[in-house]
Amino acid sequence: METKYRVECQTHSVEDTTQLGKQLGAFLQERQEPLCVALIGDLGTGKTHMSQGIGLGFGIKEEMTSPTFALMNTYEAHGQALYHFDVYRLDDVCELENIGFYEYTEDQISIVEWANKFPHELPDETLWVTITRLGESERQIMMASDILSDDELAQIGGQYVVRN
Numbered sequence: 001m002e003t004k005y006r007v008e009c010q011t012h013s014v015e016d017t018t019q020l021g022k023q024l025g026a027f028l029q030e031r032q033e034p035l036c037v038a039l040i041g042d043l044g045t046g047k048t049h050m051s052q053g054i055g056l057g058f059g060i061k062e063e064m065t066s067p068t069f070a071l072m073n074t075y076e077a078h079g080q081a082l083y084h085f086d087v088y089r090l091d092d093v094c095e096l097e098n099i100g101f102y103e104y105t106e107d108q109i110s111i112v113e114w115a116n117k118f119p120h121e122l123p124d125e126t127l128w129v130t131i132t133r134l135g136e137s138e139r140q141i142m143m144a145s146d147i148l149s150d151d152e153l154a155q156i157g158g159q160y161v162v163r164n
């Protein structure tokens with residue numbers, strides 16, 4: 001993904017990835033502007049743990065489960081909604097229309113797991129989060145965006161930033 005801004009983070013445990021997610025979730029709650037968090041990564045890299053961290057930082061009290069079968073779960077915290085998609089099982093762009101994907105990702109705060117299946121359907125207001133397995137418990141987490149500046153990305157990444 002060619003974007004204006006990017007930052008590289010690394011985590012060394014599930015707890016790190018959850019914490020990084022929390023930092024992002026808190027940022028989204030405070031920012032109060034639409035943003036689509038597009039999560040990309042192979043099976044078992046940590047997309048769902050990252051999502052759960054985002055939910056925690058956003059202020060969501062209930063447990064977040066992967067919406068692989070539901071396709072979308074809706075949460076709310078501090079009067080602000082968060083839409084969590086998993087498009088792994090979707091094959092056709094038409095199906096996105098049916099689940100209200102465009103309204104939610106363009107006008108709300110959302111998380112989309114397996115966003116790389118439909119990269120061209122996401123809005124300009126997207127934060128790309130690409131997780132790569134470096135080892136048993138090491139993950140590279142690249143955050144890239146045209147909307148959030150390098151400074152904002154570095155603020156979210158905090159102690160996990162290795163390069164920007």
Ligand SMILES: Nc1ncnc2c1ncn2[C@@H]1O[C@H](COP(=O)(O)OP(=O)(O)O)[C@@H](O)[C@H]1O
Pocket residue numbers: 011012013014015016017041042043044045046047048049050136137138139
């Ligand atoms: N640094 C890490 N961050 C996230 N998950 C990790 C990490 N190290 C090991 N894991 C393991 O990787 C798996 C990630 O699972 P999950 O979040 O469900 O992935 P995905 O949603 O991408 O399929 C879990 O089994 C978790 O214990």
Ligand SMILES: [Mg+2]
Pocket residue numbers: 047048066113
């Ligand atoms: Mg998952």
